[in-house]
Amino acid sequence: xxxxxxxxxxxxxxxxxxxxxxxxxxxxxxxxxxxxxxxxxxxxxxxxxxxxxxxxxxxxxxxxxxxxxxxxxxxxxxxxxxxxxxxxxxxxxxxxxxxxxxxxxxxxxxxxxxxxxxxxxxxxxxxxxxxxxxxxxxxxxxxxxxxxxxxxxxxxxxxxxxxxxxxxxxxxxxxxxxxxxxxxxxxxxxxxxxxxxxxxxxxxxxxxxxxxxxxxxxxxxxxxxxxxxxxxxxxxxxxxxxxxxxxxxxxxxxxxxxxxxxxxxxxxxxxxxxxxxxxxxxxxxxxxxxxxxxxxxxxxxxxxxxxxxxxxxxxxxxxxxxxxxxxxxxxxxxxxxxxxx
Amino acid sequence: xxxxxxxxxxxxxxxxxxxxxxxxxxxxxxxxxxxxxxxxxxxxxxxxxxxxxxxxxxxxxxxxxxxxxxxxxxxxxxxxxxxxxxxxxxxxxxxxxxxxxxxxxxxxxxxxxxxxxxxxxxxxxxxxxxxxxxxxxxxxxxxxxxxxxxxx
Amino acid sequence: xxxxxxxxxxxxxxxxxxxxxxxxxxxxxxxxxxxxxxxxxxxxxxxxxxxxxxxxxxxxxxxxxxxxxxxxxxxxxxxxxxxxxxxxxxxxxxxxxxxxxxxxxxxxxxxxxxxxxxxxx
Numbered sequence: 001x002x003x004x005x006x007x008x009x010x011x012x013x014x015x016x017x018x019x020x021x022x023x024x025x026x027x028x029x030x031x032x033x034x035x036x037x038x039x040x041x042x043x044x045x046x047x048x049x050x051x052x053x054x055x056x057x058x059x060x061x062x063x064x065x066x067x068x069x070x071x072x073x074x075x076x077x078x079x080x081x082x083x084x085x086x087x088x089x090x091x092x093x094x095x096x097x098x099x100x101x102x103x104x105x106x107x108x109x110x111x112x113x114x115x116x117x118x119x120x121x122x123x124x125x126x127x128x129x130x131x132x133x134x135x136x137x138x139x140x141x142x143x144x145x146x147x148x149x150x151x152x153x154x155x156x157x158x159x160x161x162x163x164x165x166x167x168x169x170x171x172x173x174x175x176x177x178x179x180x181x182x183x184x185x186x187x188x189x190x191x192x193x194x195x196x197x198x199x200x201x202x203x204x205x206x207x208x209x210x211x212x213x214x215x216x217x218x219x220x221x222x223x224x225x226x227x228x229x230x231x232x233x234x235x236x237x238x239x240x241x242x243x244x245x246x247x248x249x250x251x252x253x254x255x256x257x258x259x260x261x262x263x264x265x266x267x268x269x270x271x272x273x274x275x276x277x278x279x280x281x282x283x284x285x286x287x288x289x290x291x292x293x294x295x296x297x298x299x300x301x302x303x304x305x306x307x308x309x310x311x312x313x314x315x316x317x318x319x320x321x322x323x324x325x326x327x328x329x330x331x332x333x334x335x336x337x338x339x340x341x
Numbered sequence: 342x343x344x345x346x347x348x349x350x351x352x353x354x355x356x357x358x359x360x361x362x363x364x365x366x367x368x369x370x371x372x373x374x375x376x377x378x379x380x381x382x383x384x385x386x387x388x389x390x391x392x393x394x395x396x397x398x399x400x401x402x403x404x405x406x407x408x409x410x411x412x413x414x415x416x417x418x419x420x421x422x423x424x425x426x427x428x429x430x431x432x433x434x435x436x437x438x439x440x441x442x443x444x445x446x447x448x449x450x451x452x453x454x455x456x457x458x459x460x461x462x463x464x465x466x467x468x469x470x471x472x473x474x475x476x477x478x479x480x481x482x483x484x485x486x487x488x489x490x491x492x493x
Numbered sequence: 494x495x496x497x498x499x500x501x502x503x504x505x506x507x508x509x510x511x512x513x514x515x516x517x518x519x520x521x522x523x524x525x526x527x528x529x530x531x532x533x534x535x536x537x538x539x540x541x542x543x544x545x546x547x548x549x550x551x552x553x554x555x556x557x558x559x560x561x562x563x564x565x566x567x568x569x570x571x572x573x574x575x576x577x578x579x580x581x582x583x584x585x586x587x588x589x590x591x592x593x594x595x596x597x598x599x600x601x602x603x604x605x606x607x608x609x610x611x612x613x614x
Contacts, residue, residue, distance in 0.1 A: 008345060027613075046613030052455050053613075143613055152452035153611040154419045155469070156428015156435050156444050157525050158370070158518065161363040199351035200358060202522060208358040216347040223345045246361045251349060281363075365519045374515035375508040378559070382507025383500055386554035404557060404566075405593030411558070412594060416601035420609030433514030436525050437532060438507070438558045439594055445529065446598045450606030462606040466599065469526050473560070474595070477533035477567050478587050484541045485571035485583025493575060 004127070007224025009217075010191045017126040018183030018341070020176045021072020024295035025063040026287070027142065027168030033272045038295040039169075040067050046143050046168060054092065057141035057170070060287075061086070061097045064170040065137050068294070072174035073181035074133060076101055079174070081125065083118040084137035085109050086286055087145050087166075094137070103135065111315030112210075112239050113193075114138040115171060115290040116334040119311075120190035122175045123336070132177045139170030140285030149203070149320060160204040164241045164284035167271060171290030173298070182341065185301040185309075189225065189337040193217035195317060197330040203323050207244025207268075207281055210314040213331030214240060215251040217312060221335050222257060229259050233306035236297060237333070238289030238313030239268040241282035267292035267313075289313040301340040309338045370432055377427070377434030385411060385438075408439055415443035420451065445469040499553060506548070506555035514559075529560055536564020566590050 004012050023040045031042030041063055043049075048056040061084075069076055082101060085108040086093035098105035110117035118136035125131050145166040146153060175187070196216045200209040214237050222228055229235060229252070240248060245266045252259045267289045268282035293311060300306055312335035318327065385407045392403025418424040424444055428435045435441055446466050453465035467474070517528050539545040545565040549556040556562050570590025574582030588595070 143611070147452055151469070152448035153613070154422065154425045154444070154448035154451055156419075156425045156431075156441070156448075158429055158432040160522075161365055196347065198349060198354040200355070204522075205358065205362060208362065212347055212349060212354065215349075219347055220345050243358075243362050247357060250357060250361065251347065254349070255344070255347065257344075367519055370519060371512050371515050375512045378511025378514075379504035379508030379555070382503050382555040382558045385507075385558040386500060386503040389554055401590075407554065407558075408591075408594035409597040412597040413601050416598075416605045420605040422609075422612030425612075433518055433525075433528070434508075434511045436529065437511045437514040437560055439560070439563065441525070441529060442560060442563065442594070443598045443601070445526070446602040447605045448611075450602045451609050451611045454606045454610070462603060466602050466606070470529075470598065472526060473529045473533050473563075476530045477537065477564055480534050480537040480564070481567035481571045481587035482583050484537060484568055485575055485586060486580070488541075488572055489575045489580045489583050 009193070009220040010189055010224035011124060012189055013123055013127040013187055015127045015177060016186040016188055017123045017175050017177055018179045019173050019185045019187065019298060020179045020181050020183055021068040021070070021074070021174035022172070022184060022294035022298045023064045023067030023071060024169060024171040024291035025060040025067070026291050029277065030167055030169050030271060030291065033277060035271055035292065035296050038299070039291065040064070040295070046141070053141055053143040053147070054088065057086065057093045057139055057144050058096050060141070060170040061093050061137060061139045062100060064139070064172040065097065065101065065135055068172035068174045069135060072176060074174060076103055079103050079133045079135050080131040081106055081122070081134045082137065083108060083122045083134060085114040085118070086139045087111065088148060093139055110332060110334065111317050112284060112286050112288065113313040113315030113332050113334050114286045115293060116238065116311060116313035116336050119173060119187060119336045120192055120334050123187040123190060126175055126177045129177070134175045135172055136175060137170060137172035138286040138290040140166050140168070140287035142166045142168045145285060159280055162205040162207070162243050162281050164206055164239065164268060164281045165272065165279035166285040167283045167288040167291060169287035169291035171287065171294035173294055184298045185338045185340055187336055188339050191217055191221040191224065191335040193333040193335070195330045195332050197328050199328045201326070201328045203318070203329065205243060206284055206316045206329070207241040208247055209316050209329035210331035210333065211240055211244040211247040211251060214248050214312060214314050214333040215255065217333040217335050218252065219255060219257065221310070229257060229263070232308050232310045233263065234309045235259060235264045236309065236311050237266045239282070239284040240266045240314060241268040241284060242274070243281050245269060270296065301338055304340045307340050311336045311338055373430055374432045374434035377431035378438060381411070381435070381438045381440055411439050412443040415440045416447045419444050419447040442470055442473060502552045503555035506552035507558060510559040510561060532560040533564040536561035537568045540565040540568035563591060563594070
């Protein structure tokens with residue numbers, strides 16, 4: 001029946017939807033990081049010329065989408081779906097951006113996994129020929145996330161060494177079924193993950209909460225496709241940070257499918273200079289994987305420096321309420337196989 | 342063994358997490374909270390002594406004066422965006438003294454001003470400090486009742 | 494006359510109480526908000542059983558400035574009010590003894606909310 005399915009969780013996309021445009025707009029701190037020069041726009045401050053932090057995040061989101069669409073040689077009127085989300089309650093950044101753009105909108109919440117989730121669903125819609133152009137986007141903002149999930153900005157506390165720094169940034173990709181412009185990359189397989197929870201309750205250690213989900217999706221993907229880690233030029237996770245990165249390596253070692261150290265990295269480790277920028281375990285948030293993918297990883301595929309990249313964004317599916325009620329933190333991970341043109 | 346799924350025991354994973362999570366630098370943290378906390382108390386004593394010796398206040402009024410001055414300084418430093426950096430350096434050194442109580446009230450007031458004067462600033466003022474008052478006043482009333490009924 | 498020794502005691506005791514808070518932060522992962530609540534209740538209890546009074550007499554502001562001292566003030570306020578006016582004092586004593594700090598925090602908190610904006614990091 002479902003002929004495009006391979007194995008238990010993986011989906012093959014024979015029409016190979018192309019990514020034709022990508023853009024990432026970030027805050028000042030991210031601009032000062034090692035990837036600073038690759039971003040399409042670096043804001044001067046966290047307000048991005050807006051009245052509130054929420055509006056600032058929306059501005060980055062809109063800018064990233066508009067830039068991705070125009071770089072992909074298209075116009076907003078031609079785009080048939082906007083698939084996206086963010087970290088705020090009722091995903092207001094994404095839906096308020098959709099209000100301004102006028103593109104039919106499918107709101108997604110996958111916590112920090114949203115970029116991979118939207119790419120996976122967008123590619124499936126294209127492969128099913130339900131649309132020909134789709135834009136996918138995700139964002140986060142340090143200040144909006146901090147005030148929603150943790151303490152007010154001016155509250156004087158110490159951060160735990162396992163804590164991660166929410167990235168201020170938005171990334172967007174334009175997916176196209178029959179592109180008029182050269183493709184940056186093709187989406188050829190996607191693997192949507194299960195929710196996995198190994199009982200981590202420490203909200204200051206999100207990497208540890210998400211690593212088991214990452215391992216689960218990787219194992220499922222390798223089993224479904226009969227491949228192994230060495231078959232990919234690069235495996236990139238979304239925002240596991242240093243602790244989650246190390247734990248994922250360990251979990252995969254224990255499952256006898258070790259990840260090669262030189263071919264596995266994490267967006268949360270790439271975006272900041274962890275020594276100089278005081279971000280503890282690394283970056284986190286939807287905007288972390290979204291901005292690193294669209295500023296740094298996709299152009300690498302376009303230049304054919306790498307041929308096959310498994311991009312897997314991870315999310316921690318907890319809320320303030322569930323944390324306060326003592327629930328552990330469930331994780332999720334979605335993987336997207338990207339191949340250079 | 343099913344290679345498709347992860348099979349890790351939560352107990353084993355919690356042990357792994359412990360092993361891979363970097364610890365807090367204990368000695369520097371303790372030292373910093375000690376000297377900053379101690380210094381804040383010295384400042385409070387200085388204000389109290391100024392009150393009793395120079396302004397001829399009662400001991401109780403002078404003690405209130407020192408609370409008020411420290412709260413004022415905290416509000417000012419919080420507003421200027423300095424207190425959070427001080428708190429990051431000193432940890433419990435700034436949040437255990439009355440400065441922490443004041444910061445816990447001032448910082449949400451700043452933060453939630455945009456959500457309105459009543460339900461934003463007004464309500465959120467107590468979002469962190471409220472529980473302190475609830476349990477502080479609550480336990481003192483319990484003690485008062487016991488004292489009035491059984492001890493006195 | 495300037496009492497140097499008193500200031501040494503203030504520094505040592507105040508610093509030590511803060512260090513206990515830091516130990517809790519590092520080793521128990523209790524959130525700061527909970528630690529503040531624990532400290533104030535501890536202050537009330539220690540004061541009620543008569544242990545905090547001598548410490549406050551020994552170390553002055555070193556014992557009264559940390560939040561345990563706030564609990565001590567609440568407790569002693571209640572005690573004196575009960576002695577003066579009976580059962581009603583259990584309700585009136587605590588807040589009147591600590592009114593200065595609380596009113597200042599409410600007033601300056603609201604004022605700062607009007608005057609300043611939060612800074613990004």
